[in-house]
Amino acid sequence: MPELPEVEAVRRSLAPFLTRARIADVDVRRPDLRAPFPTAFRARLVGRTVRALDRRAKYLLATLSSGDTLIVHLGMSGSFRIDPAAGGAKAVSAADRHDHVVFSLASGAAITFNDPRRFGLMLLLTPAQLARHPVLSRLGVEPLSSEFDAAALARACRGRKTSLKVALLDQRIVAGLGNIYASEALHAARLSPFRRASTIATASGAPREAARRLTAAIKQVLTKAIDRVSGNYRSSRFRVYDREGDPCPRRNCSGVIRRRTQAGRSTFYCPACQR
């Protein structure tokens, strides 16, 4: 499920339950996610209050009253389930074999982390560690922030010989884009996924027209996706992703969506209107 829009939707759904909540208990059922669990994980969480729940790229960051930050990455298949558990009558949902961590809150609510593929990650960092931890310090600009503009994208792509699509998946270039929205944004910007990334910038790194279109497309695609995923809106999935063989959804384009592999991942694009 998780690229930036999905992670943001998860953040929004969890925030009302977690913000200012006290953690009453933590049950780690499977500690073997992508990285080993922090030592004393439970001891450092129980009794703490969650001050804020934020997001950076595809990471969720829960700031605790102790000053530590709990970092969660959903990997490919991670999700959270909320059991509001109105006091007493335990209407707790059935346990699943991929329920790996259960956070019990003082309110009686339970927040369960489920992740079949176990590519997810949990870290517990002190403020000093947070400031320099590689998973965060290597991330590029947040695409929905005002810092992200055509100049920033062009600078990041300058001199890059990889394809534009592969560059968009690089979290150092745009933090939070994944395989679906990279394809979607390139289609919206009418840019070929196979172009060299460097072609959106001049030799000195200044933005070309393509960089402006791509920046706007990324912001628009992500913003719409957050609305859709958050359930504010129901629209029908994606314009090109997983639509091989369908007609191009662009008005006045008679192309057909194709699929090709780049860096081991599927890219969906319209050969007629993406240049």
Place this chain on the structure above:
DNA sequence: ATTGAGACCTGTCGGC
């Protein structure tokens, strides 16, 4: 320094 390939792990789907 970049870049691509492979690895991690489980589930699902289509074809035979």
Place this chain on the structure above:
DNA sequence: TGCCGACAGGTCTCAA
């Protein structure tokens, strides 16, 4: 029905 390969929304590590 059962088996098998291909594939899946992510990221890390390693070798060229």
